[in-house]
Amino acid sequence: xxxxxxxxxxxxxxxxxxxxxxxxxxxxxxxxxxxxxxxxxxxxxxxxxxxxxxxxxxxxxxxxxxxxxxxxxxxxxxxxxxxxxxxxxxxxxxxxxxxxxxxxxxxxxxxxxxxxxxxxxxxxxxxxxxxxxxxxxxxxxxxxxxxxxxxxxxxxxxxxxxxxxxxxxxxxxxxxxxxxxxxxxxxxxxxxxxxxxxxxxxxxxxxxxxxxxxxxxxxxxxxxxxxxxxxxxxxxxxxxxxxxxxxxxxxxxxxxxxxxxxxxxxxxxxxxxxxx
Numbered sequence: 001x002x003x004x005x006x007x008x009x010x011x012x013x014x015x016x017x018x019x020x021x022x023x024x025x026x027x028x029x030x031x032x033x034x035x036x037x038x039x040x041x042x043x044x045x046x047x048x049x050x051x052x053x054x055x056x057x058x059x060x061x062x063x064x065x066x067x068x069x070x071x072x073x074x075x076x077x078x079x080x081x082x083x084x085x086x087x088x089x090x091x092x093x094x095x096x097x098x099x100x101x102x103x104x105x106x107x108x109x110x111x112x113x114x115x116x117x118x119x120x121x122x123x124x125x126x127x128x129x130x131x132x133x134x135x136x137x138x139x140x141x142x143x144x145x146x147x148x149x150x151x152x153x154x155x156x157x158x159x160x161x162x163x164x165x166x167x168x169x170x171x172x173x174x175x176x177x178x179x180x181x182x183x184x185x186x187x188x189x190x191x192x193x194x195x196x197x198x199x200x201x202x203x204x205x206x207x208x209x210x211x212x213x214x215x216x217x218x219x220x221x222x223x224x225x226x227x228x229x230x231x232x233x234x235x236x237x238x239x240x241x242x243x244x245x246x247x248x249x250x251x252x253x254x255x256x257x258x259x260x261x262x263x264x265x266x267x268x269x270x271x272x273x274x275x276x
Contacts, residue, residue, distance in 0.1 A: 005055070005264060005265060006265055007054065009270070010069045011055070011057060011160060011263065011265075013055075013273060014057050014106075014120070015034060015233075017101065017104070017273060017276050018052075018058070018059045018120060018122065018234055019052075019059075019119050019235075020063075020100055020276070021059070021081075021099060021120065021122050022056050022122060022232075022235075022237070023235060024080075024081070024099075025061065025099055025122060026235070026237065026238075027257065028074075028075065032070075032071075032074050033061070033223055034067055034070060034071055034074070035063065035064070035067050035225060035227065035238065036061045036063050036067070036124075036216065036238055036247055037061060037062050037063070037227070037238050037239060037240050038060070038061055038238065038239050039060040039061050039062035039125055039211055040060045040062075040250070041053055041056055041058070041059065041060060041123070042056075042059050042060045042232075043060075043239055043240075043243060043246070044240055044247055044250075044251060044254055045232070046230050046231075046232045046237055047230065047239070047247060047254070048242055048254065048255055050230070050231045050232065050233070051231075051233040052231050052233070054263075054266065055263040055264065055265060056128040057107060057265040057268065058122075058123065058144065059123070060070075060122070060123045060125060061121045061122060061123070061124055061125070062124070062125040062126070062127055062224075063124060063125075063127070063203065064126075064127050064208070064224060065126055065128050065129065065194075065198065065205075065232050066085050066126065066219075068097075068124065068126045070086065071124075072085065072097075073085060079102070080101065080102060081099055081101060081102060083097060083098070083099060083100070084094060084097060084098040084099075084100045084102045084116075084118070084121070085098075086151075086184065086187035086225050087187075089116055090115075091115050091116070091184075091210040092116075093151055094209060095126075095147070095148055095151060095187070095190065095208050095209040096123055096124060096125045096126060096209040097120040097123075097126070098118065098122065098123055099121055099122045099124060100118065100120075101119045101120045101146040101274075101276070102118070102119060102274075103122075103274040103275070104119035104120045104272055104273055104274040104276060105117055105118070105119055105270050105271060105272035105274075106118060106119055106120040106121065106188065106268060106270070106271055106272075107269065107270045108269055109172060109269050118276070119129070119272075119274075120271075120273070125207055126207070126209070126211075127203055127205035127206065127207055127219065127221075127224065128194050128197070128198075128205060128206060128207075128208055128209070129197050129199045129200075129202035129204075129221070130196050130197065130202060130203075130204040130205055130218060131197050131202075132203055132204070132207045136197070140197055141206070141216050143193060144190075144193075144194075144206075144208045144216075145216075146272070147186060147187075147189070147193070147208075148203075148208060148260060149210060150186050151186045151187060151190070172202070185259075189274040190208075194208070202221055203216070203218060203220065203221060203222075204218055204219065204221055205219050205221045205224065206218045206219070207219075215258070217250075219249075220242075220245075222242075223240050223241070223245060224240050225241075226240070226241035226242075227239070227240070227241065228241045228243070
């Protein structure tokens with residue numbers, strides 16, 4: 001993946017707009033009794049920096065599956081926001097959602113292949129129940145990985161890869177399109193598959209959208225039962241009460257800053273702040 005740095009003015013502008021989106025999301029969740037948590041790099045930023053990681057350019061939250069399903073039912077697109085997800089957007093190629101600020105643009109080059117515009121947004125990741133039985137778990141994780149990869153390559157040709165992975169990815173892209181196996185069909189199969197493992201008593205949850213990593217992101221479900229409030233810029237946000245355990249599993253000694261040469265951003269190629 002290509003890495004880049006923003007100039008300070010642009011990055012500050014991105015942070016300001018994303019913080020506005022986060023405040024609106026929190027307000028909606030509070031009004032409707034929904035529980036969210038800061039997640040991944042944004043959880044790290046909340047704990048280590050009391051705000052954004054200074055060189056980061058996105059915001060991540062997560063919800064347990066039942067909370068996210070309630071969120072989808074309650075949220076309606078309005079003049080300011082769309083909720084981008086596979087259910088609301090036919091060709092949406094991800095298993096996480098985006099609270100998307102309308103009339104803005106925040107896109108990588110690969111997004112030009114999509115039939116809709118991605119604006120400045122917050123990623124909403126969903127934590128699904130994971131089977132306790134080790135054989136069912138193995139099958140669940142392998143099949144989840146397959147769905148995640150199929151969903152992306154069914155819609156996006158990935159050219160920024162070494163020769164062999166690029167050949168495999170683009171071959172899969174063409175085969176899926178010939179078979180007319182589009183994101184909508186893949187996602188429906190995936191959600192039906194996940195529902196088979198829905199269990200209020202499950203000990204673990206996992207982030208299906210992170211299955212492109214070398215290892216699955218698996219968490220103790222109990223770590224997302226209790227909420228703690230911490231400062232994030234000029235507001236207070238929800239974090240899991242056991243955030244230290246989660247961050248240690250994700251990042252190791254997470255309070256140590258990475259070397260300066262590794263403080264980069266995502267490869268966003270097109271930014272339009274609109275009226276914001």
